[in-house]
Amino acid sequence: DVVVWKPSEKAPLCSVACQNLFHKVLKDNDVPEGVVSIINGNYRVGEFMTKDKRVPLVSATGSIRMGKIVGQTVAARLGRSLLELGGNNAIIVTPNADMDVVLPATVFGAVGTCGQRCTSTRRLIIHESIYDDVKNKLVNAYKQLRIGDPLDVNNHVGPLIDKDAVNTYLAALEKIREQGGKFAVEGGVLEGPGYxxxxxxKPCIAEAKPDMEIVQQETFAPILYLLKYKDLDEAIAIQNGVPQGLSSAIMTLNLRESERFLSAAGSDCGIANVNIGTSGAEIGGAFGGEKETGGGRESGSDSWKAYMRRQTNTINWGDKVPLAQGIKFDLG
Structure with a gap:
């Protein structure tokens, strides 16, 4: 199949670089370069693609708002869509967790790529008996973060993609305060040389309640919410109690807890991990989520079904036609 792709207008140079790599591979293998084509532009390019009947399948990655528009537009012409949208990913930390695993998984998940991964950790659901201990260790870990040029391998955190993202981050901080949240690690915009x-x-940590409006939404920035629970049923209910359903994880050395989390009574997300964070090397699996995440699978064992056209063939080499349900149809 031929691919026409529209990258984010916020990263046009990266997309051109990728396209050059595609062209080299195609040319080296005597495949026409037009098999993979790129169209850079704003949202109007996406609108044209979703409405064009020559595009039988539209695979869209982005916000829930965008996905709802794409899904409705493509469905109106009876086309197919594959949607991978927002995530509001959580890690449950039980009293049986190994803290040497919890801390690096949580910190990387929350601040890696400056919180700009669809699988970034947004919520940390901690048992009340270990809540203060986990919080204090996280606060200490955040003090050690190095923020700066992402090309410097010694730095942990790079920048947000643009000023719009910064404004969204700042608006979220204000909403956290307005809705009763308390900051364990304060946020803000960095100034001075290099910034x-x-x-x-600044990656920040906020103590919050599960039903706060801001917690129910995904903010594409390094903001981590700490939530407290009493028993595993409550933890799973908190984990599932958001509109999104991409990635999830539980930290425990208790087999019963882990199996409950992975069962039909556990996480309702497309990705459910045990003793590994929400953001990792998941590309080999059936990557995607449920609910407002869109239901699409972009890689792994299920993606090929979405990207191909299904055809059923029944072939008869005999001298008689077998009829359905064994019906006799005598024409004399």
């Missing part, structure tokens, strides 16, 4: 772009922000 002239205005896009470098």
């Amino acid at each position: 002239e772009s205005g896009c470098y922000v």
Whole structure:
């Protein structure tokens, strides 16, 4: 099949670089370069693609708002869509967790790529008996974060993608305060040498309640919410109690807890991990989520079904036609 792709207008140079790699591979293998084509532009390009009947399948990755528009538009012409949308990913930390696993998984999940992964950790659901201990260890870990040029391998956190993302981050901080949240690690925009772009922000930690409006939404920034629970049933209910359903994890050395989390009575997400964070090397699996995440699978064991056209063939080499349900149809 031929691929026409529209990258984010926020990263046009990266997309052109990728396209050059595609062209080299195609050319080296005597495949026409037009098999993979790129169209850079704003949202109007996406609108044209979703409405064009020559595009039988539209695979879209992005916000829930965008996905709802794409899904409705493509469905109106009876086309097919594959949607991978927002995630509001959580890790449950039980009293049986190994803290040497919890801390690096949580910190990387929350601040890696400056919280700009669809699988970034947004919520940490901690048992009340270990809540203060986990919080204090996280606060200490955040003090050690190095924020700066992402090309410097010694740094942990780079910038947000643009000023719009910074404004969204700042608006979320304000909503956290308005809705009763309390910051264990304060956020803010960094200033000074190396931070002239205005896009470098402080990863922050907020103590919150599961039903707070801001917690129910995904903010594409390094904001981690700490939530407290009493028993595993409550933890799973909190985990599942958001509109999104992409990635999830439980930290425990208790087999019963882990199997409950992985069962039909456990996580309702497309990805459910045990003793590994929400953000990892998941590309080999059937990557995607449920609920408002869209239901699509972009890689792994299920993706090929979406990207191909299904055809059923029945072939008869005999001298008689077998009829359905064994019906006799005598024409004399």
